[in-house]
Amino acid sequence: MPTALPPVVLPMPLALGAFIVPLIVACAMFMENVDGTVIVTSLPVLARDLGQSPITLKLAITSYVIGLGVFIPICGWVADRFGSRTVFRTAIGIFMTGSLMCAASTSLGTFVFARFVQGLGGALMVPVGRIIIFRSMPKSQFIRAVNYLTVPALLGPVLGPPLGGFITTYLHWRLIFFINIPIGVLGIWLANKHIANVREAHPGRLDWAGFVLSAGGASSFMLGVSLIGGELVSNTLSLGMTVAGAALLLVYWLYASRVELPVLDLRLLRIPSFHASVLGGSLFRIGLGAVPFLLPLALQEGLGMTAFVSGSITCASAFGSIFMKTVASRVLGRFGFRKVLMVNACFAGLAIAVYGLFFPGMPHWAIWCVVLFGGFFPSLQFTSLNTLAYADIPSRDIGRATSVASVIQQISLGLGVTIGGLVLQISHHLQGHPAIVWSDFWPAFLVVGLFSLGSIPVTARMPQGSGDEIARGGRGRA
Template sequence: MPVSPLDARTARLLPWIVAIAFFMQTLDGTILNTALPAMARELLEDPLRMQSVVIAYMLTVALLIPASGWIADRFGTRRIFFGAILLFSCGSLLCALSTTLPQLVGARIVQGLGGALMMPVGRLVVLRAYPRTELVRIMSFITLPGLLGPLIGPTLGGWLVEYASWHWIFLINIPVGLIGCIAVYRVMPDLRGPQRSRFDTLGFLLFGGAMVLITVALEGLGELHLAHMRVMLLLLGGLACLAAYWLRAGQVAEPLFSPRLFRTRTFAVGILGNLFARLGSGSLPFLVPLLLQVALGYSPAQAGMSMIPLALAAMAVKPLAKSIIDRFGYRTVLTGNTLLLGALLASLGLVTATTPYAVLLIQLGLLGAVNSMQFTAMNTVTLIDLDDSSASSGNSLLSVVVQLAISLGIASGAALLGGFTSEIDSGEISSVLGAFQLTFFCVGVLTLLAAAIFLQLAREDGRSAKRVTTEIQE
């Protein structure tokens, strides 16, 4: 149930404000990669060192997200969401004004401070402001603009770099951020937790440290190309911090994330499902463009255009999510959809140089539609049965798991592809295309196995909010 009733104007405009903030954040994440080579040339840097621009933002987000729920409860959603958009916009301006790589990295950290709060606090506002019966519809709406980021980001980034300068990929955030700040100040309700709690500083340091170490370890398998010994040390250090946190969390009165959250079955299943079912979908942005360009010989422009059906189908399915989930229930939808998602990922392993282009576009479109339904159902079932006292903590933990799962998906995809590619010289795999085919098959099978997690849901799980609302109305 919402913390307080919303007037009609606020109820209508609030999803738009959150959706615009999500769009600004996802656009920035996809537009930047296209501009990195041009930025390196102007800053007189090695393009390989420019990865620090991405890593600085990612680590800042990983470190701060665990504290987002407590910060929103302590200072109010309006003030924090306003501050998040302002920080993100100021960081964008500082990025555009940067003349050296260290300045740019520092500016990206400022951006990360805002980005770490925008998505979890925005989702928390929706969770508290609307009845649980409206959660699927509102969540589908606010994530819809976020799907436009991967669709237009690479194309817009390339156009801005070619016809203007790389500075504009950051400057375009400023007018959007200004409009967002004004809208938040005028429209967004100031929602807070039912009671104040002390901040778990030691727990934050342990959990935040674990997320940073694990994230760097996962990136070390992929883009950072760290030695396996260093990756193992980072991973073991992160797991040790995580174990220390959970042992401590069961003994303190007000931990950052309480183990009691996992007594809610839908939350426990949703968190674990998000972690493992996103392995395949998290690797898609990394694997598909490489498949099209490296293995099939598409040009960058043709590869970018080929991704359009994936994004368009994802957006088309969002409005249908609520009626499908209401009709079949979370258990059936998530189990069946996860199996379908795994099968579609594995089907990309059947793509060859002779596969008709139309067939490939249909495969990508179906994959986008199923992936979109998966995200909506997983995120909603995770939060739908939490009470107001647990909402901010559970929502923050969901954001952490999503961030970790995306990194894990990219790292696992990169590790599998690298491993299969290394076998080409030995003759065990005949071509680069063969390495991609085996990678997609393995990723698909891993996703199929995640369906067993969603089978642990009861048929009526996630529908309690609907029954409660009906009883109140009667």
């Protein structure tokens, strides 16, 4: 058993710690969000440059999610074993390496692999950042910490689409991947200066059998689903991969219930607030995950906008999200998690589905206002779900809970891209258009919007008063 190093205690006031630590983690989220938003804005141009159809480039998003799904299950154990600061810095470095590989890619295969490397870094970067935050402050500060964390991170969706669109339209798409480098260097420097290298004294042995089952199952399932209906492999092979992945995940579920410390401890889902946040939230995130992929395609391929104009419009949702962050704590303090999650799920689903109403000739200012509205309610749902997840989790289990929540969340977001792309393909095929047109998109937006409503029955099972300690801690605070 390795000797545990004593945690480094930084001599900073609680108020300062509640600000600076989330801000440092926000550097990582900012980098990840900028990267994700500039990529989806540039997908149509990037696809043509690589000789692929825009829908096929959903693999660029799915491969990133696969990287997350493979390595997120061990992020809690790795942070406990080697120290949260060490892992956080290393993850940023891996993510930066993947970015440079993306810039150098010359084919779909190399680009997909580079995105997988980025996913490896992201699998450790953001979840370990959350572990750092939720272990460094009391529960009464959680909502404030999430707001400090999320608002700077939302600058990524604000700056990413127009910046990526400008670079893609007037320069070259390869340059967008150099944006991450100075941000990553800043994040590593701030982590060295302000984050304690806390680790658990006895993290236990890594569950290698569980890691192989969960990683193999998640990656095979996600890759198989994303390849269905495409031209890269036969549908027989893609369906076989999907079934094999689902079988491995089922075997893992049976295995995890019989071992003491599985790599993904699904028994944590017995906690009602955690169950509602993770499983109920996963349905909402399917719809949320599809929007960054579908919306730029609808604006560029459906309505004929340039990447720059498209990015200038899609960033409007981030402004709506930022505004909601300023009132989220008051809303939760007034109404509580259960009521907010149930009622807001309807508005969030509507906000996603309404994107399907865009049509040629619609004024750009009207589209911008609809997208602005589309960021408001999903942002409240996202903040509520992320905060509720840790409401009743003991401190010793935060690492394991983060692994479970992050894997399910990322699989849901990846499924959103896959389902949205698949419905778009079906709609395009049934309408018989030679190229993608604006009317192909409304069924996809409608379907993914309905997933948000599916979260309501799961949330309704949560006991009254769940998360009240956190909600009261945020009452009256912006």
